[in-house]
Amino acid sequence: MTLADDLAARFGQALDTRPEALREASRDFGRLVRATPRAVLRPTSATQIRDLLQYAGPRHIPVGVRAGGHALYGQSQAAGGIVVDLRAMNRVGPVTGDRVTVGAGALWREVLAATLPYGRTPPVLTDYLGAGVGGVLSAGGLGGATHRHGLVADQVLELEVVTGAGEHRVCSPGRDTALFHAVLAGLGQCAVIVGATLRLVPAPGRVRRHCLFYDDLARYLADQRRLAEEARFPYLEGQVRPLGDRGWRYIIEAVAWYDGPSPPDDGRLLDGLAHDRAAAESTDLSYAEFVHRVDTDEELLRTTGEWLHPHPWLNLLLPHDTAGPVVGSVLADPAFADLRTTGLVLLYPLVSARLRAPLFRRPPGRLLWVFALLRTAPPDSHGTAARMVAANRAAYDLARAAGAVAYPVNALPLSAADWRDHHGTGWQSFADAKRRFDPHLVLGRGPGPELAPR
Template sequence: MSRIPSRRTVLRGLAVSGAAVIGFDPATRSWAATTSESGTTLAGIPQLDGTLVTDASSLAAAADDYGHIVHHRPLAVLRPGSVRDVVAMVRFCNEHCLPVAPRGQGHSPFGQAQVQGGLVIETATLAEIGPLGPDSTTVTVGAGAKWSDVAKATTAHGLTPPVFTDYLELSVGGTLSVGGLGGQAHRHGAQVDNVTELRVVTGAGQLVRCSPSRRPDLFHAVLAGLGQCGIIVEATLRLVRAPATVRHYHLTYDDLATFLDDQRILAQEGRFDCVEGQVHADADGAFRVYALDAVAYGPPVGPAPDDTALLSGLRHDPATVQYEDRPYYDFLNRLAPWVAAAKETGVWTYAHPWLNLMLPGTSAATVSARVLNALTPADLGPMGVILFYPLRRDRLTTPLLRTSDEAVSYLFDVLSAAPPDDTAAVDRLLASNRAAYEATAEAGGTHYPVGSIPFTPADWRTHFGPAWPALESAKRTYDPQGILVPGQGVF
């Protein structure tokens, strides 16, 4: 039974060419601005604190992302004024079998947060950061809060989340939906391993609080669950003491296996707080210059860094050692100049057919060498980046964050950029990504699902492996109509 929308709903509701949309026509699966547009009874729009829009520019923005490769156009975009709005619109979409996807900062590269003919929920308005004090052990934040803002709020009290992605301008809900990996993960696990509680809107439109002890099936299905069972609207994050300053070391290697082995040693020994690395092209255009980044936190987290002890036994070229001391937040936000340059030069608008693999430690050098030997600077594109992060299996405790079964794995990222109109280059890179994934899977690895690898539902079952039955059961329980996040292609 439809209801008559209130004047407040009409004024705050959808706008199409200046006319307020008053309802949804289930027969044509479209929004209607007047009752004369349809011969059927319209389904009334829920009363909202925020806005629901269908203007062309909003729909076009929601049909794009950082990848600029996939374009699925929704019917509408919700900018919620409250969690109640998310509940109301998910219930509405569940009733009418409309697909739904939350969107944080739109940084997905392959249409993961897009929906064809459905509703995109922009979470940026759900960005509140809860109260903090010097003795706080957790902080509760809205899903749309950016990690940069969380870091600023917590470091003001001498506290910090233990793990950050390199790029801070991502939403909390977005990274928790995929895992959230960074250079600190070898010590503290992923961001999902440092969540104590969630508030989630399920696919059935129920607002549920969950934790490891309260609705644990939902909690474990949502963290790194790609949005398949619920939309994160709030998360409580674990906090640790923040250093005032850090010492950032840059070490250079000329051998891939040695470089990776030193990363493994540092991950297992835990002598540094952050470990990652990059690969650069040499003068001949071959990718065989390996740079290891290792960061030691200073007081009050640890003692003043001892260079000799920290670098002891490593097999880098000693003549190339560089280090710098910098404030902790400046270190966290170290990509800011790169991002500014990418936006200024237009590289930000390029297509980004990214490759993100989880390589087993024992075969990481062999598998990655195949990719690197076939890669050219033109393939990587302007300002493209190649990254390695060592990961310890015993620190990754979230069931749906899949990696190899070995004690140490490596996150291997080839973050390419190509002109968006060069479809041949994009298609070629996507095919290369698929081939690299297949070689990784054959070696016992998988992928980190933030990139651009063509995947089928069968691939997803293989990806989740022993965790698949629990995810499939949670999907049936919490999203029985199957409306959530179809862009991932999991179900």
């Protein structure tokens, strides 16, 4: 019996080998690298995932895991192997007060659709709600509430997983802790997340969003730092936008929640800040409108076709002390000049003590900065996309020399030595976890091509 016949006999209808299914599993949101699997498994139960890993492990068949499909550089692909597409495992609920149990294939917008009718929300959300639960928990998950509450992954109360060794287990901060810590922000390298129990908090009815404009980077950084350390707003992010031919404008996005008819006192919330008062903008929205704000961008970019173009994105975490010079150098680099006409630059602070998942690497110091360079490449020029990925690497090298680390949802080529360096003193415990939970090294490509520890 051939391997294909054997797989078909074992997994029946759940195994999809249609050319269009293989094509879909061979690409991701990044649209930069492609690896075709031999089959896609669409499980509806943890047992099927367990059976697959027990089968694939001893045979050394690579297994990729996919939830929402927004990886940027092939992280959920599996050349010649099997991609587990979890989208069918998207059950959410029931919502019980302060928690909800969700399937790892659910998208965050499906989670919100189930919790908001009960007046509940996860305390931290990423900007985009179309990503999958499994994918965001594997990355860590950063958003405007992270400076207060930590990562999206830090809100997990319990995980149901299948390890690379094919063991179906439940883990939490108090149960099978080593496995719990090897999975959150672990890029799917030790286990497949089947489901997660997430902490919920009361959702505010309305939000008041302030956009505060700065022409001076140092003043922007100082005010952002102050707002993050004082935790003055429940949500804090920021962007950099082009100003004229050469300059940049920095925008704090500070959002306050409220219930009832009266918004919070702007004077008190904005007191002592050095923004351009005449340019400041304030808007009132419902909480649901606010958390779904990127849906409109997605719709527009789907209409123009750009949503399906290559995305050579780079996400860096900068130490506070060197953030100013690194941001200045990268924005002045001609290789990133296209950011003046297209794409998005995010720059906002996080408080290190709030970030708990041990596998989430961060630079030293109490405060760090998310610096995201989100670009789109033309669809028909492989050379341009390759140059943009090379520019990512150069920016990463510059930032790393200044103490930065990557937030590894990137289009960024890394060597095995880079990946080891990324983990710093945590490398040995990560390598031990990998050997223990995925002894055949079949799961997950980490941040890019084949970087599992050996």
